[in-house]
Amino acid sequence: MAFPECVDVELAAGAEMRRRTTVAVMAAVMKAFEDFSHCARFGKDYASCDGGAKVGLPEWSNSMNSPHPKLPMKALPPFLACSALTALALAAAPALHAQTTDGEATASQPPSQQPKPPERPELPGFAAIPGGEFTMGDTLESDRRAPWHKVNVSAFHMQQKEVSKAQWDEVRDWGRRHGYPDLPDGGGKAAKHPAQAVSWHDVVKWCNAKSEKEELTPCYYTDAAQTAVYQTGKTDLDSTMVNWTANGYRLPTEAEWEKAARGGLDDEHCARFPWGDTISHPQANFCNDGKEKYQTGTTGNHPAYQTGEAPFTSPVGSFAANKYGLYDMAGNVCEWCWDRYGRYQWEVSTTQTDPHGPVEGRFRVMRGGSWYNHAYFCGVAYRYDFGDPSGSSYNVGFRLARSSAP
Numbered sequence: 001m002a003f004p005e006c007v008d009v010e011l012a013a014g015a016e017m018r019r020r021t022t023v024a025v026m027a028a029v030m031k032a033f034e035d036f037s038h039c040a041r042f043g044k045d046y047a048s049c050d051g052g053a054k055v056g057l058p059e060w061s062n063s064m065n066s067p068h069p070k071l072p073m074k075a076l077p078p079f080l081a082c083s084a085l086t087a088l089a090l091a092a093a094p095a096l097h098a099q100t101t102d103g104e105a106t107a108s109q110p111p112s113q114q115p116k117p118p119e120r121p122e123l124p125g126f127a128a129i130p131g132g133e134f135t136m137g138d139t140l141e142s143d144r145r146a147p148w149h150k151v152n153v154s155a156f157h158m159q160q161k162e163v164s165k166a167q168w169d170e171v172r173d174w175g176r177r178h179g180y181p182d183l184p185d186g187g188g189k190a191a192k193h194p195a196q197a198v199s200w201h202d203v204v205k206w207c208n209a210k211s212e213k214e215e216l217t218p219c220y221y222t223d224a225a226q227t228a229v230y231q232t233g234k235t236d237l238d239s240t241m242v243n244w245t246a247n248g249y250r251l252p253t254e255a256e257w258e259k260a261a262r263g264g265l266d267d268e269h270c271a272r273f274p275w276g277d278t279i280s281h282p283q284a285n286f287c288n289d290g291k292e293k294y295q296t297g298t299t300g301n302h303p304a305y306q307t308g309e310a311p312f313t314s315p316v317g318s319f320a321a322n323k324y325g326l327y328d329m330a331g332n333v334c335e336w337c338w339d340r341y342g343r344y345q346w347e348v349s350t351t352q353t354d355p356h357g358p359v360e361g362r363f364r365v366m367r368g369g370s371w372y373n374h375a376y377f378c379g380v381a382y383r384y385d386f387g388d389p390s391g392s393s394y395n396v397g398f399r400l401a402r403s404s405a406p
């Protein structure tokens with residue numbers, strides 16, 4: 001298995017080893033300091049940016065910079081990136097530091113010099129994501145919730161931008177007149193800003209409504225026989241209730257989302273973000289607490305969008321796209337995925353083609369970070385693990401996927 005330059009390290013013993021070894025070293029360090037990690041996470045290292053305080057969020061969300069401030073919390077996930085632990089890990093694997101430094105040059109490329117997103121005339125507003133194998137998971141900091149592994153994803157289409165409030169309203173209004181009575185108003189700072197404050201159940205039903213509105217085959221059903229289209233209520237869907245080959249709209253799976261977010265960079269460079277290794281406000285709408293070396297430039301909420309009342313979202317597509325032509329895959333609003341949160345199934349199955357996630361679990365995965373979140377939460381591998389499918393928040397929205405064009 002070949003990995004590029006970012007994963008080669010040379011340890012003190014002089015033996016050149018792959019990042020796999022570095023990960024093992026880091027994991028040992030992390031395990032030894034697990035208790036410290038727990039304390040650090042809730043203490044100094046993740047004090048909030050201005051945003052949390054100014055919008056009057058609960059104290060716990062302010063100290064944690066919760067990615068989902070209005071949702072109920074479950075057991076707190078392990079967190080391995082506090083600055084002290086990162087320092088220890090870097091001491092054990094100095095090449096990681098060099099890799100991050102090298103990455104800054106890549107990320108500093110101005111938008112005007114970046115590749116122009118490919119045009120996809122067959123399905124306007126969507127990017128064609130090529131099928132194939134990619135490395136999924138945290139290759140940089142060995143987050144135990146996101147161990148890296150190979151996944152094969154079939155070609156699919158991904159909406160280039162987050163679903164806007166205008167799009168939400170159009171389909172919601174149609175849906176209420178056509179068998180979807182409980183689609184909510186949802187939130188949105190303006191018509192071109194992302195829809196937010198919509199639950200997982202809301203967005204799945206909305207996907208079906210949009211499919212029916214456009215006379216496509218819906219993807220979600222309330223029965224395994226796939227005879228009853230999911231239109232109302234809160235059904236705890238499993239993957240047997242999904243027509244994965246339908247031409248209708250659906251949420252991306254977690255694997256699809258991450259492959260799309262990486263934009264093909266996994267083949268040449270283990271990037272932390274959809275464009276490279278560092279993040280700054282010219283690249284994304286996020287909250288820069290300035291405490292990680294991969295956050296550069298102005299701190300706090302994005303200065304251009306911290307106006308009026310929260311949320312401080314930006315119009316969808318306000319920043320440069322990644323190499324697949326996708327916008328806001330880091331920041332603006334977190335994005336619902338199909339999967340239940342759980343351990344990656346590669347640990348229990350050797351078949352890793354188009355995984356649909358675990359069969360059990362209360363929570364659904366969210367990805368990509370938001371205007372409210374610090375950089376770490378905006379990484380391509382970071383997994384939000386406490387998305388109550390009935391809950392909603394003003395920093396959580398979604399984007400659409402399609403298995404095939406008409």
Ligand SMILES: [Ca+2]
Pocket residue numbers: 162328329330331332333334335368369
């Ligand atoms: Ca986003």
